[in-house]
Amino acid sequence: MKTFVMREIGTVGMMDKPEPRPGPNDAIVRTTAALICTSDSHTVAGGIGPRTDLTLGHEAVGVVSEVGSAVEVMRPGDRVLIGAITPDWGDPAAQGGHASQSGGPLGGWKFSNTKDGVFGEYFHVNDADANMAKIPDDVPDEMAVYCADMLSTGFMGAEHGNIPIGGTVAVLAQGPVGLMATAGAKLRGAGLVIGVDSVPNRQELARSYGADEIVDFTTEDVVDRVMELTGGEGVDTAIEALGADVTFQTAVKITKPGGTISVIGYFGEGEFVHIPRVEWGVGMADKTIATGLCPGGRLRMDRLLRVLETKRLDPTPMTTHTFPFDQMERAFEVADQKLDDVIKVLITF
Ligand SMILES: [Zn+2]
Numbered sequence: 001m002k003t004f005v006m007r008e009i010g011t012v013g014m015m016d017k018p019e020p021r022p023g024p025n026d027a028i029v030r031t032t033a034a035l036i037c038t039s040d041s042h043t044v045a046g047g048i049g050p051r052t053d054l055t056l057g058h059e060a061v062g063v064v065s066e067v068g069s070a071v072e073v074m075r076p077g078d079r080v081l082i083g084a085i086t087p088d089w090g091d092p093a094a095q096g097g098h099a100s101q102s103g104g105p106l107g108g109w110k111f112s113n114t115k116d117g118v119f120g121e122y123f124h125v126n127d128a129d130a131n132m133a134k135i136p137d138d139v140p141d142e143m144a145v146y147c148a149d150m151l152s153t154g155f156m157g158a159e160h161g162n163i164p165i166g167g168t169v170a171v172l173a174q175g176p177v178g179l180m181a182t183a184g185a186k187l188r189g190a191g192l193v194i195g196v197d198s199v200p201n202r203q204e205l206a207r208s209y210g211a212d213e214i215v216d217f218t219t220e221d222v223v224d225r226v227m228e229l230t231g232g233e234g235v236d237t238a239i240e241a242l243g244a245d246v247t248f249q250t251a252v253k254i255t256k257p258g259g260t261i262s263v264i265g266y267f268g269e270g271e272f273v274h275i276p277r278v279e280w281g282v283g284m285a286d287k288t289i290a291t292g293l294c295p296g297g298r299l300r301m302d303r304l305l306r307v308l309e310t311k312r313l314d315p316t317p318m319t320t321h322t323f324p325f326d327q328m329e330r331a332f333e334v335a336d337q338k339l340d341d342v343i344k345v346l347i348t349f
Contacts (some may be wrong), residue, residue, distance in 0.1 A: 003055045003120035004328040006112075009046040012332055015053060020116070020124035026072040027128035029062035029082060029326075033141040034118050036335040036345040037084075037149060038175065042268045044336070047344035048113055049146070056332075057119030058084040059148040061141045062132035064132075064348075065122060073129040073298075079141070081305065083296030086110050086131040100293040101328050108296055119328065121349065133301035136309045142346055146180075147304040150344070153264055153294040154180020154241075155304070160290040161237035161262035166191035168235040170254055171211070174202040176318050176344050177264055178241030179209050183313050185239070187208030194229055196222055201341050205317060226254040235259060243267045245274055253279040255314035258286045261280045318344045325349045 005015045022028050040056050042048070064078045074080065087094050091102035100108040108124065111117040125131055135144045136214055154177045163169055169185040171178050174197035185193045186209065195211030197203055198218040204212060215225045226235060234256035240248050243265025251261045267273055280287060307313050320343045323331035328347065335345045 001121040003116070004057070004325075004332070006044050006056055008052060008056045009117065010044065011048055012044055012056065012329070014328065016025050016118065017055070017116070019122050022066055022068040022124065022128075022298070024068040025127055025129070026068045026120055027064050027071060027125045027132065028066040028149050029060070029080065029125055029132075030065045030122055031062045031118060031120065031349045033061050033145045033349065034347045035059040035145055035148070035150070036332060039266055040112065040332070041336045042266055043112055045268070047266075047268045054112060055116035055118075055120050055123070056112045057117040058109075059120035059145060059150070061135060061145045061148070067128060071128045074132055074134075075346055079135045080132040081135050081144050081147050081301050082125055082132050083084045083152070083294075083301055084109075084111060085294045085296035086126050088129045088297050089127055089297070099297060100295055106293055107291060119347070121325075130298055131296060133298045133305060136305055139305055139308050142319065143202065143308055143314070143347070144206055144305060144317050146318070147308070147347065149294050149303055150176050150180050150315060150318070151304045151307070152296070152300060153177050155184035155187075156292050156295055157181035157239040157241060157262045157264040158184030160260070160292055161185070162288070163188045163190050165189035168192045168230050169237045170194040170196060170235045170239055170251075171206075171239045172196045172222075172247050172251055173242035173265070174199075174206040175209075175241065178239070179205055179318060180315065181239045181241050181264060182206050182211050184207040185237070187307075187312065192229070194226055194235070199341065201320075202343065202346065205343070208317070209313075223248050223253050230256075237262060239264050245270055245272075248273050249276050250349070252276050252287065255287050257281060259274050260288045260290055263289065263291045319346045320344060322346045322348060
């Protein structure tokens with residue numbers, strides 16, 4: 001079968017591989033649609049260390065082609081969403097409510113990390129009954145695929161942010177995950193959502209997903225402007241959706257005492273992330289810093305799909321580019337180099 005791989009740090013390309021086989025609890029899925037993620041670029045750049053001929057990709061939907069002997073819920077022919085994060089549900093971390101950390105820190109992140117990812121004609125899913133969800137008939141593939149990571153991670157930012165109904169929220173960066181955090185903040189009942197970004201098409205989408213105010217960090221000071229918009233108080237919740245030291249520091253500064261800094265960015269560079277001491281209340285301002293990795297699991301995916309089925313949200317306007325799988329190299333270049341105002345690149349199979 002055809003796959004798209006990271007050959008080594010900094011190099012990608014197409015590669016033929018044998019079709020995967022299922023163990024007793026596993027499934028094999030025939031890929032129908034996938035999305036390229038910024039994490040794929042981080043991986044190719046060496047963010048998780050060296051890899052050889054690793055199939056990339058972790059956001060996909062497909063049709064079950066084969067299941068192992070112990071799989072009971074999922075059947076061949078089912079149209080399914082597969083979580084980007086596929087935890088081992090028997091692991092104590094999962095039993096403790098932290099399934100994404102099963103098997104060690106970030107251990108639920110297997111696709112394109114510790115095993116081949118989803119950019120292939122077929123891929124393997126561990127713990128199939130727990131890590132896939134059947135897609136409702138009226139939710140198309142190109143919409144459902146956003147639940148694998150973008151909705152799950154973005155909404156997690158709002159969930160971990162402990163947003164009071166009517167509370168104030170700033171979402172720092174309006175990439176696809178930030179946009180879904182903005183949508184999540186609105187769904188969680190925020191009274192004021194401030195979106196921070198400089199790119200016009202991202203600003204426009206942020207407004208459509210619920211941002212009441214837009215702050216452009218290239219033309220105004222984000223801390224000053226957020227303070228002004230919140231009557232000098234700061235926000236209840238700041239969601240860091242970029243993964244940069246400076247943005248994290250801004251998030252701490254603009255969060256009011258007692259508020260929450262919810263981190264959903266991928267911090268791919270540098271040895272340390274710095275906490276601004278004074279605005280942190282010299283360690284005593286009751287500011288909570290929450291972190292997490294995209295939650296997985298069938299229960300959560302069923303909920304995310306319901307949000308789409310009942311039309312609370314349409315993520316498809318984030319799809320700025322679509323390529324067939326045989327043009328994967330060009331597709332990756334567009335996403336990786338952020339060409340042509342790209343937000344999200346959809347791959348069809
Ligand atoms: Zn992703």
